[in-house]
Amino acid sequence: FLLSGLVFSENVQAGGVNLTYSNFFPPGHIQSVLAESWCKEVEARTNGEVKISYFGGNTLVKAAQIYDGVVTGRTDIGMSCLLYTRGRFPLMDVINLPFGNPSGKFATAVFNEVYNKFQPTELADTKVLYLHAHGPGLIHTQKKNVTSMADLKGLKIRSTGSIAGMIKALGAIPVSMPMPEVYQALQKGVVQGAIYPEETNKGWKMGEVIDYSVVSYPTAYSVGFFAVMNKDKWNALSQEARDAIDAINMEWAIKHGDAWDTSDYEGIRFSLAQGNSMTGIDPDEAAKWKAALEPVFDDYIEKTEKRAVPGKDALDFLNKQLKLYHNGEFQSQYY
Amino acid sequence: MNKVAVFMKKVSGVMLVAMMLVTCLDVGGNIFGHPLLGSEEIVSLLAALLIAFTLPAAHQERAHIGVDMLYLRFSPRTKKINDSILCVITAIFFSLVSWECFKYAGDLKRIGQVTAVLELPIYYILYAVSAGCGFLSLVVVSQLLKIIREGSHE
Amino acid sequence: MNEFVMAGFVGITVLILFFFTRIAVAYAMAIVGFLGYWYLTNLTAALALLSRDMFDVFSSYGLALVPLFVFMGFIAFYSGISAKLYDMAYKFMGRVRGGLAMATVAACTAFGAICGSTTATAATMGTIGLPEMRRYKYGNRLAAGCVASGGGIGALMPPSVILIIYGILTQISIGKLFMAGIVPAFLIAGLFIVAIFIYCTIYPEQGARGEEFSVMERLKALADIWETILVFMVVMGGMFFGVFTPTKAGAVGAFALLVIAVIQKKISWENFQRAVFDTLKTSCMVIMLVAGATIFGHFLALTRIPMEGANLVATLDWPSWAVIFIICFIYLVGGCFIDALALITLTIPIFYPIVSSLGYDLVWFGVIIVLITQLGIITPPVGVNVYIVKGIEPDIPLEEIFIGVIPFVIALIVGIMIMVAFPSIATFLPDLVR
Ligand code: NA
Numbered sequence: 001f002l003l004s005g006l007v008f009s010e011n012v013q014a015g016g017v018n019l020t021y022s023n024f025f026p027p028g029h030i031q032s033v034l035a036e037s038w039c040k041e042v043e044a045r046t047n048g049e050v051k052i053s054y055f056g057g058n059t060l061v062k063a064a065q066i067y068d069g070v071v072t073g074r075t076d077i078g079m080s081c082l083l084y085t086r087g088r089f090p091l092m093d094v095i096n097l098p099f100g101n102p103s104g105k106f107a108t109a110v111f112n113e114v115y116n117k118f119q120p121t122e123l124a125d126t127k128v129l130y131l132h133a134h135g136p137g138l139i140h141t142q143k144k145n146v147t148s149m150a151d152l153k154g155l156k157i158r159s160t161g162s163i164a165g166m167i168k169a170l171g172a173i174p175v176s177m178p179m180p181e182v183y184q185a186l187q188k189g190v191v192q193g194a195i196y197p198e199e200t201n202k203g204w205k206m207g208e209v210i211d212y213s214v215v216s217y218p219t220a221y222s223v224g225f226f227a228v229m230n231k232d233k234w235n236a237l238s239q240e241a242r243d244a245i246d247a248i249n250m251e252w253a254i255k256h257g258d259a260w261d262t263s264d265y266e267g268i269r270f271s272l273a274q275g276n277s278m279t280g281i282d283p284d285e286a287a288k289w290k291a292a293l294e295p296v297f298d299d300y301i302e303k304t305e306k307r308a309v310p311g312k313d314a315l316d317f318l319n320k321q322l323k324l325y326h327n328g329e330f331q332s333q334y335y
Numbered sequence: 336m337n338k339v340a341v342f343m344k345k346v347s348g349v350m351l352v353a354m355m356l357v358t359c360l361d362v363g364g365n366i367f368g369h370p371l372l373g374s375e376e377i378v379s380l381l382a383a384l385l386i387a388f389t390l391p392a393a394h395q396e397r398a399h400i401g402v403d404m405l406y407l408r409f410s411p412r413t414k415k416i417n418d419s420i421l422c423v424i425t426a427i428f429f430s431l432v433s434w435e436c437f438k439y440a441g442d443l444k445r446i447g448q449v450t451a452v453l454e455l456p457i458y459y460i461l462y463a464v465s466a467g468c469g470f471l472s473l474v475v476v477s478q479l480l481k482i483i484r485e486g487s488h489e
Numbered sequence: 490m491n492e493f494v495m496a497g498f499v500g501i502t503v504l505i506l507f508f509f510t511r512i513a514v515a516y517a518m519a520i521v522g523f524l525g526y527w528y529l530t531n532l533t534a535a536l537a538l539l540s541r542d543m544f545d546v547f548s549s550y551g552l553a554l555v556p557l558f559v560f561m562g563f564i565a566f567y568s569g570i571s572a573k574l575y576d577m578a579y580k581f582m583g584r585v586r587g588g589l590a591m592a593t594v595a596a597c598t599a600f601g602a603i604c605g606s607t608t609a610t611a612a613t614m615g616t617i618g619l620p621e622m623r624r625y626k627y628g629n630r631l632a633a634g635c636v637a638s639g640g641g642i643g644a645l646m647p648p649s650v651i652l653i654i655y656g657i658l659t660q661i662s663i664g665k666l667f668m669a670g671i672v673p674a675f676l677i678a679g680l681f682i683v684a685i686f687i688y689c690t691i692y693p694e695q696g697a698r699g700e701e702f703s704v705m706e707r708l709k710a711l712a713d714i715w716e717t718i719l720v721f722m723v724v725m726g727g728m729f730f731g732v733f734t735p736t737k738a739g740a741v742g743a744f745a746l747l748v749i750a751v752i753q754k755k756i757s758w759e760n761f762q763r764a765v766f767d768t769l770k771t772s773c774m775v776i777m778l779v780a781g782a783t784i785f786g787h788f789l790a791l792t793r794i795p796m797e798g799a800n801l802v803a804t805l806d807w808p809s810w811a812v813i814f815i816i817c818f819i820y821l822v823g824g825c826f827i828d829a830l831a832l833i834t835l836t837i838p839i840f841y842p843i844v845s846s847l848g849y850d851l852v853w854f855g856v857i858i859v860l861i862t863q864l865g866i867i868t869p870p871v872g873v874n875v876y877i878v879k880g881i882e883p884d885i886p887l888e889e890i891f892i893g894v895i896p897f898v899i900a901l902i903v904g905i906m907i908m909v910a911f912p913s914i915a916t917f918l919p920d921l922v923r
């Protein structure tokens with residue numbers, strides 16, 4: 001009977017184009033829910049010209065393959081994280097630096113502004129729908145509270161990719177492992193901490209196995225995410241549909257940024273409810289951390305120079321916007 | 336043909352021992368506060384090499400299992416036709432995989448994609464996977480010639 | 490009819506027919522998945538699917554543990570350590586019919602506490618246990634069936650990748666889910682042992698009763714395996730005290746066994762080479778199988794059959810027990826064709842609100858789902874663990890193994906029924922901690 005049910009289930013296909021959307025965020029995660037609502041919005045505002053089949057949680061294309069999957073047409077639209085394909089996005093990597101990320105809203109806005117200003121060739125083989133970036137990435141530890149760099153010495157901290165350089169620069173020992181293993185590793189004490197945004201305390205349940213959050217906003221990093229579409233599929237759409245989607249993208253970029261901050265609050269609430277504590281670091285100490293992290297920024301500039309990409313300009317631009325933000329003067333159509 | 340397959344298998348053997356040693360170095364170093372950062376990446380890449388280079392030998396030694404319930408009831412003639420068709424399909428299929436991996440390696444080289452922590456280039460490994468699959472299809476072709484000459488292999 | 494769903498059913502039919510040509514199961518899944526993807530998208534995309542999925546599986550860190558654990562198994566075998574292990578088990582359990590099979594189930598349970606992958610568990614226990622049980626004249630059906638089925642216990646026993654993904658999808662505490670899995674894991678192990686006992690009572694030739702040994706002989710056998718006990722303690726202790734993650738346990742175990750074997754001059758250069766080559770062969774077989782299943786699974790995901798099926802159930806207006814039954818049935822059938830993790834990610838987001846609104850405990854439901862996917866890996870047509878066992882001992886006919894798992898399938902179904910009747914088996918331990 002199930003089979004017959006499937007056979008007779010109506011499929012609205014009248015004339016329009018059917019697209020697939022692969023997201024690495026698991027279904028239920030707010031970032032996945034938003035992407036799915038983007039699909040619904042596109043269907044509504046293109047008057048049925050575009051219909052989208054949505055696949056969350058790596059089910060159609062795996063996280064590290066999503067950008068490539070959009071280029072090759074395995075999926076028509078995709079959302080994933082820039083960190084998974086290191087070296088592929090040399091300029092856009094700027095957002096993953098510990099630049100002192102104040103919020104997901106700011107990081108998302110400035111990330112889109114960086115893209116618009118520099119139009120990097122690294123993203124030229126797809127149609128970029130919009131970008132977003134998570135809130136302040138912080139160190140979280142177990143048993144031992146960290147208030148200074150000296151406390152970090154010798155601690156094993158789980159970190160991915162380029163973030164490992166930051167951990168090393170601060171004097172801790174970076175340990176790499178796949179995300180699904182981190183919970184167990186913290187529980188067993190294989191690592192004494194991990195670095196991630198507050199959101200992850202609830203999203204991946206890390207709040208259950210950590211004790212302290214080290215709230216060092218001046219050295220907080222972000223991780224950038226992209227929503228991109230296959231160029232041929234994009235060009236095949238009608239002008240009206242493309243205009244409608246562009247308008248939606250602007251709205252949704254803002255929604256994603258706001259959602260990152262809401263998730264961070266929820267993560268903090270979850271973490272505190274588990275009896276964990278959050279400690280800030282004082283300004284003198286923060287200055288020491290910033291000084292220690294200089295090589296991380298130098299490394300970025302050096303790498304982009306090697307690839308003939310204006311990394312230094314992008315970093316300067318980012319820092320200028322951050323300064324404007326702290327003076328209350330930051331302006332962006334994504335903000 | 337056999338010699339190359341055996342040589343590739345020996346290379347894989349070295350990879351296996353290397354995977355074990357790299358992980359043990361990481362674990363040992365970890366006890367003394369110096370884990371081998373990114374050992375997972377080295378192990379993953381070694382594993383890919385190991386599997387790619389074992390493909391031809393594994394096929395020759397019939398490591399991959401099939402469902403033989405119906406096959407055993409085939410007549411020798413049917414078996415011969417069946418196996419010949421399978422060889423053609425398999426050879427074409429792995430030539431395609433080999434060619435695609437070769438192209439993919441070129442793409443990754445051009446894009447400059449590396450591993451997340453150690454920033455090791457990935458495209459070398461893909462050339463190896465391409466070679467493994469390519470040689471596998473050669474092995475299948477030589478099997479096909481043998482089947483045509485001598486009948487089905489049991 | 491929806492073209493995509495139709496293509497999916499055609500793909501499944503073609504795959505099953507293709508199997509009967511005796512083509513390698515791994516190749517068949519990859520080829521049909523590739524053709525299906527081509528049909529639903531275009532050639533460029535399908536070719537990209539092939540190379541990317543193949544490389545992704547080959548270079549997956551989660552699967553890199555397969556060669557390492559299997560290597561540990563073959564070192565144990567060629568150095569005679571596994572023979573001594575089974576001699577010891579025989580001296581203690583040989584009196585009981587099917588005693589060695591029972592010991593193997595116990596070993597699978599212990600191994601499940603190290604390893605998060607059912608595939609690696611079946612491959613390792615297969616290399617150690619199968620030749621030994623056959624040495625003691627155990628029937629092929631019992632020996633193969635118990636290794637193939639025992640591998641699944643590891644999915645319930647923490648660490649378990651499936652439970653982690655389930656926890657993230659449903660926003661349930663992973664710590665709670667892990668605790669919920671422990672008692673059911675022992676329950677299933679117990680039911681497997683009961684199944685072996687009953688099976689061997691009906692077919693005594695499958696697990697012949699041995700002679701009685703004195704206490705001294707038993708103690709001596711126990712002393713004989715001190716090196717194994719040492720390695721086991723190093724591996725378990727290392728994980729328990731957080732020296733390394735479970736993924737690294739295979740490499741540490743293999744290295745420790747190798748050192749002992751070399752010091753005691755128990756492994757010659759020839760046997761070492763054999764251990765290496767057998768490991769390569771088995772690993773290549775296992776990982777190609779996973780690669781094939783991944784490609785075919787991506788094709789099935791694209792057809793949306795799992796989601797459409799789940800959506801259909803969501804619209805049913807049936808009594809709650811019937812809905813749960815249908816959901817279980819979908820996982821049972823789906824588990825035959827698609828990787829458990831992918832199936833869960835595709836369908837749980839649709840099912841868990843239904844299950845929750847019917848008033849069922851989601852922790853309990855997670856355990857039930859894992860139990861059902863355990864069934865999927867040993868039932869035809871795509872029973873990955875059965876194929877792995879067949880790959881390790883190719884002279885055992887495939888039918889024999891599928892027949893051999895029947896008692897364990899019955900035990901699993903009984904286990905699921907017990908869990909439905911007494912949900913507290915899963916929920917009391919996590920509730921205790923709250
Ligand atoms: Na386990």
Ligand code: NA
Binds near residue numbers: 824825869870
């Ligand atoms: Na199955």
